[in-house]
Amino acid sequence: DIQMTQSPSSLSASVGDRVSFTCRASQSISTYLNWYQQKLGKAPKLLMSAASSLQSGVPSRFSGSGSGTDFTLTISSLQPEDFATYYCQQTYNIPYTFGQGTQLEIK
């Protein structure tokens, strides 16, 4: 299985801050990397597919980059509704493994 490692595991930030999360794959996955946001008690929501393709309806303050083994999700200016847990997932090989998540908390 391809292992996905996210860092940091948790992050405290303030409204208006610029934040970035990273996701590292245990082998090259090209750009077969997706990002999901999960709020407490809710189903995950797809934010970004293929490393950098923003899903319809997702604010443009979210951006993604990377290829191969190293990927980044950036939020340019945090809004109150962005405080959630973020997961990366590779869809290069089955099983389509997730990272352990990064919990974004309000400072």
Place this chain on the structure above:
Amino acid sequence: EVQLVQSGAEVKEPGESLKISCKGSGYSFTNYWIGWVRQMPGKGLEWMGIIYPHDSDTRYSPSFQGQVTISVDKSISTVFLQWSSLKASDTAIYYCARHTTAHWADYWGQGTLVTVSS
């Protein structure tokens, strides 16, 4: 509007069987894979497997192969996840999700909480 509606919460005892469901609507049901994702209490997401309703092609994560069965009934646009003998460690929320041709999960069900306790 694409919707995936899952069956309700279940409380079962160890050793019992269970089948939960996920009904798709608002899109061509047979043309998209549907997968299942487990979330144990307070933990992250675990990908379990997917099925292609058109021909019932099914792929499992090795971690879940033999532990669960994914099936589909095209006539009612519904995918199922079943256990033949539940364990306490199966306690979790189970999400179904529509997967695109490139296999990212673009629409999710609301989740089904399964509690296994004696």
